[in-house]
Amino acid sequence: MSATGIGAPVRRKEDFRFITGQGQYTDDVTRPGETRAVFVRSPHAHAKIKSIDVSAARKMPGVIDVLTGAQLATDKIGNLICGWMIHSKDGSPMKMAAHPALAATKVNCVGDAVAVVIAETIAQGKDAAEKVKVDYEVLPAVVDPAKAQAKGAPQIHPDIENNTIYQWHLGEKKDVDAAFAAAKHVTKLDIVNNRLVPNAMEPRAALADYDAGTDNLTLWNTSQNPHVARLVISAFIGMAPEHKLRVIAPDVGGGFGSKIFIYPEEVVCLWASRKVKRPVKWTSDRSEAFLTDAHGRDHVTHAEMALDANGKILALRAKTIANLGAYMSTFSSSVPTYLYATLLSGQYNIPSIYCEVDAVYTNTAPVDAYRGAGRPEATFVVERLVEVAARQMGIDPADLRRRNFITAFPHQTPVIMAYDAGDYNASLKKAMEIADVKGFAKRKREAARRGKLRGLGYSTYIEACGIAPSQAVGSLGAGVGLWESAEVRVNPTGSVEVLTGSHAHGQGHETTFAQLVSERLGIPFENVSIVHGDTDKVQFGMGTYGSRSGAVGMSAIVKALDKIEIKAKKVAAFMLEAAEGDIEFKDGKFTVAGTDKSAAFGDVALNAYIAHKFTGAELEPGLKETSFYDPTNFTFPAGCHICELDVDIETGRVDIVNWTAVDDFGTIINPMIVEGQVHGGIAQGVGQALMEGAFYDAAGQLVTGSMMDYTMPRAHDLPSFHVGLTETKAPSNPLGMKGCGEAGAIASPAAVINAITDAIGTEHIAMPATANAVWAALQKSQAPKAA
Amino acid sequence: MAMTMTGEVQLPASREVVFAKLNDPEVLKACIPGCETLVMSSPTEFQAVAVTKIGPVKARFKGNVHLTDLDPPNGYKISGEGDGGVAGFAKGGATVTLVEKDGGTLLTYNVEAQIGGKLAQLGQRLVNGAAKKTADDFFKNFAAAMNPPA
Numbered sequence A: 001m002s003a004t005g006i007g008a009p010v011r012r013k014e015d016f017r018f019i020t021g022q023g024q025y026t027d028d029v030t031r032p033g034e035t036r037a038v039f040v041r042s043p044h045a046h047a048k049i050k051s052i053d054v055s056a057a058r059k060m061p062g063v064i065d066v067l068t069g070a071q072l073a074t075d076k077i078g079n080l081i082c083g084w085m086i087h088s089k090d091g092s093p094m095k096m097a098a099h100p101a102l103a104a105t106k107v108n109c110v111g112d113a114v115a116v117v118i119a120e121t122i123a124q125g126k127d128a129a130e131k132v133k134v135d136y137e138v139l140p141a142v143v144d145p146a147k148a149q150a151k152g153a154p155q156i157h158p159d160i161e162n163n164t165i166y167q168w169h170l171g172e173k174k175d176v177d178a179a180f181a182a183a184k185h186v187t188k189l190d191i192v193n194n195r196l197v198p199n200a201m202e203p204r205a206a207l208a209d210y211d212a213g214t215d216n217l218t219l220w221n222t223s224q225n226p227h228v229a230r231l232v233i234s235a236f237i238g239m240a241p242e243h244k245l246r247v248i249a250p251d252v253g254g255g256f257g258s259k260i261f262i263y264p265e266e267v268v269c270l271w272a273s274r275k276v277k278r279p280v281k282w283t284s285d286r287s288e289a290f291l292t293d294a295h296g297r298d299h300v301t302h303a304e305m306a307l308d309a310n311g312k313i314l315a316l317r318a319k320t321i322a323n324l325g326a327y328m329s330t331f332s333s334s335v336p337t338y339l340y341a342t343l344l345s346g347q348y349n350i351p352s353i354y355c356e357v358d359a360v361y362t363n364t365a366p367v368d369a370y371r372g373a374g375r376p377e378a379t380f381v382v383e384r385l386v387e388v389a390a391r392q393m394g395i396d397p398a399d400l401r402r403r404n405f406i407t408a409f410p411h412q413t414p415v416i417m418a419y420d421a422g423d424y425n426a427s428l429k430k431a432m433e434i435a436d437v438k439g440f441a442k443r444k445r446e447a448a449r450r451g452k453l454r455g456l457g458y459s460t461y462i463e464a465c466g467i468a469p470s471q472a473v474g475s476l477g478a479g480v481g482l483w484e485s486a487e488v489r490v491n492p493t494g495s496v497e498v499l500t501g502s503h504a505h506g507q508g509h510e511t512t513f514a515q516l517v518s519e520r521l522g523i524p525f526e527n528v529s530i531v532h533g534d535t536d537k538v539q540f541g542m543g544t545y546g547s548r549s550g551a552v553g554m555s556a557i558v559k560a561l562d563k564i565e566i567k568a569k570k571v572a573a574f575m576l577e578a579a580e581g582d583i584e585f586k587d588g589k590f591t592v593a594g595t596d597k598s599a600a601f602g603d604v605a606l607n608a609y610i611a612h613k614f615t616g617a618e619l620e621p622g623l624k625e626t627s628f629y630d631p632t633n634f635t636f637p638a639g640c641h642i643c644e645l646d647v648d649i650e651t652g653r654v655d656i657v658n659w660t661a662v663d664d665f666g667t668i669i670n671p672m673i674v675e676g677q678v679h680g681g682i683a684q685g686v687g688q689a690l691m692e693g694a695f696y697d698a699a700g701q702l703v704t705g706s707m708m709d710y711t712m713p714r715a716h717d718l719p720s721f722h723v724g725l726t727e728t729k730a731p732s733n734p735l736g737m738k739g740c741g742e743a744g745a746i747a748s749p750a751a752v753i754n755a756i757t758d759a760i761g762t763e764h765i766a767m768p769a770t771a772n773a774v775w776a777a778l779q780k781s782q783a784p785k786a787a
Numbered sequence B: 001m002a003m004t005m006t007g008e009v010q011l012p013a014s015r016e017v018v019f020a021k022l023n024d025p026e027v028l029k030a031c032i033p034g035c036e037t038l039v040m041s042s043p044t045e046f047q048a049v050a051v052t053k054i055g056p057v058k059a060r061f062k063g064n065v066h067l068t069d070l071d072p073p074n075g076y077k078i079s080g081e082g083d084g085g086v087a088g089f090a091k092g093g094a095t096v097t098l099v100e101k102d103g104g105t106l107l108t109y110n111v112e113a114q115i116g117g118k119l120a121q122l123g124q125r126l127v128n129g130a131a132k133k134t135a136d137d138f139f140k141n142f143a144a145a146m147n148p149p150a
Helices: A015-019 A069-074 A122-131 A173-182 A226-235 A265-276 A285-291 A375-393 A398-404 A426-432 A437-449 A470-475 A509-521 A549-573 A603-611 A671-690 A743-760 A771-781 B014-023 B025-031 B118-145
Strands: A035-041 A048-055 A062-070 A115-117 A132-137 A164-172 A186-194 A204-211 A216-221 A246-250 A280-283 A299-307 A314-326 A350-359 A452-462 A485-492 A496-500 A526-532 A583-586 A587-594 A598-600 A624-629 A638-648 A654-664 A723-726 B002-011 B035-040 B045-056 B055-073 B075-083 B089-103 B104-116
Touching: A015 A526, A015 A743, A035 A122, A035 A265, A035 A285, A048 A115, A062 A069, A062 A122, A062 A265, A069 A246, A115 A122, A115 A265, A173 A299, A173 A314, A173 A350, A186 A375, A186 A426, A204 A265, A216 A226, A216 A265, A226 A246, A226 A265, A265 A280, A265 B002, A280 A583, A285 B118, A299 A375, A375 A452, A375 A743, A398 A426, A398 A452, A426 A437, A426 A452, A426 A638, A426 A654, A437 A638, A452 A743, A485 A549, A496 A509, A496 A549, A509 A526, A509 A549, A526 B089, A549 A583, A549 A587, A549 A603, A549 A624, A587 A603, A598 A603, A638 A743, A638 A771, A654 A671, A654 A743, A671 A723, A671 A743, A743 A771, B002 B118, B014 B025, B014 B075, B025 B035, B025 B045, B025 B118, B045 B075, B045 B118, B055 B089, B055 B118, B104 B118
Parallel strands: A035 A280, A216 A246, A314 A350, A496 A526, A654 A723
Antiparallel strands: A035 A115, A048 A132, A062 A115, A164 A350, A186 A299, A204 A216, A204 A280, A299 A314, A452 A638, A485 A496, A485 A624, A583 A587, A587 A598, A638 A654, B002 B104, B035 B045, B045 B055, B055 B075, B075 B089, B089 B104
């Protein structure tokens, strides 16, 4: 292993500019004549718009224009779409309601934009927005997904009965019911997977610039997938032909899924820029982000697991109601279906699984993919069921897991997925050693002496990443393919630029991708630069989410590098006056086999461009190759997280005292970056388990709409994590990579809740398990103390 | 989000005087904290503009106020809705009851209100305190108004 090659803990190239304030984020980009967009948003969760009067706002200082949804419709700007078709069990297609970028006749959640002020400055825009008069007829709202389908519930969209988008299912109900009927033991749980606000450090932003001279539109935006944004904005929204629209997603400060989607604000900025013939910029403030970024999770589930007398799992069934909010966000339909129910087998050999999912509209912000997207929800269901079943049956939770682990691969689950590699016993064993599970009983007694209830919880999770084989996802309803592209440009001096369709927003691609190229071509790490996030530079790409940049994005680079080697060998053969088949490439040098005749990579690159050693008839000049890589399977990272915590009996406060994570991510390019991803993922999962929860009141007001009321984890809430690795290579991609971006967030909520319930002796605790919630559960479960 | 608030205040005047002042736009205007205008459009309806600050949200609320269940001199119900533009809205009402006590009048009030928009998003933790303070200030002013200036 070289100091900068695969497996080296290379420091991140990009961090210098990030930590010295030199990153170039969308809001940092300025264009001559730039104007600012300020949105007028509904304070009501559900209301008819009787009238909008913009006349007073138009007369305010600095106002260039005030635009409404009626004008958007007149200009035939198309609705936002959800790009993944789900069919109900009766075969009918999902019911997608119209989602205009500006509401014209009705608002369906607090924060729905009804008008936009285009002004010289933000302050002038805000003052003018105050003058926009909207006359609302307020309607009753529904926010609870479990109540959205009730008779008499407010109907949100016309012709969508009972607010039901689809009633989907997966698996064989008959088999599952038969297994349950014959089961010795059945464990049942009611689960609410709490709603989360993504809160990326950089809020969303958009800057649109219309060039009247060329009729071209350019959009800078905070996107995890600029090419998909361009495709949707062009083909579905009809803003401009694809070749007349350039989308640039520069440095992006975190996404966690929330920046995958196409949002109303970027559509409005593009439209407004064309109308006012000046650049239009919008940057979300934190309050707008709380209201308008797509939220995550929000499932209500009843789940049951059937086991035989020996603790062997026979079947699992679940009924989930998924809240998709007021409108269907870009990939919202796929999250509670194919990204959720397909993982309900966990790491276990479960013969039969049946899952029903109803997706509903409510008067809340749209809900879509958020770090893990469906897989944290599935893991929580499976890992809670397993843990509770073990306790109910008097079997050690680790032992019950072992009895049911899948040990032979490939393994076809009853819910589509075919696991190709893994060693679940290895990660459980290693995690138990690191966590010193043997010493837990002693530590529990010690904690009791200090008035603390100590608990230990496991989460042996699996996830599906490296999304995804295009044909497979196409058959499941995806509107796009999920391959990735790469272009490797070797410059005449031998330095290399890699253009990738992956998009980095914190993952460190500029480092890891360069490590791969450095290793493969034997050239210095510093001689490689990674170009991404600009549709005018990168031909096409599917972006970054679902831990796909390594397994899919880097595999595309590998394929392009293979082609570079083939072409470079042809050049070297002419230079070294040898047969092409005799040229060997190793450590950055082309050598004629069995001789000391060689040419360095840089010399070959130069000769490829000066083209003095061969004629045009013999070989094309240049050294640049492109590849499109479509994976043959998902990848299946898996592992074991163990949470050990103390619950304070008097206050219900939870302190995590030890966290062990042992993950199998396959091949690792940069262990330091991987560890960082694991740390961040655990922090987000602990946040979900203990602190975070987006709550709407019955009228649809978001009462956790600021950092004052929405708690996110901080460093002092978390212990130093003990992180370990096991490795089985992913057979489906050339590097054997699985992906690590979401694992921590997927594994950790179940580990925390399993540990709390172990400590307090009751299974009745919902997330977020705040001190208040734990204290209340303790009052019910603990016998009253003698007075 | 919904909020409720109850309270009582002892006033040095008869129920008849208190009731009359509760219906007097000039008195109400002088007593409502931040009130800029208050215009009576009928004996039971008026339009008011008041500036309110709750936490980080400061807004000029324009509202229509209705008086119902008038039962002189025992009390009435005052209800209304205020539109604070981008700051959000507030709507609700208060039942006001007047009882003779200690030679004066004991006024009790029972408020139920709903707030929405930015006010609910940012100010909800502060709104109960702010509403209580507004009520306290109102009744302090109102008690002072029982003794007409010399």
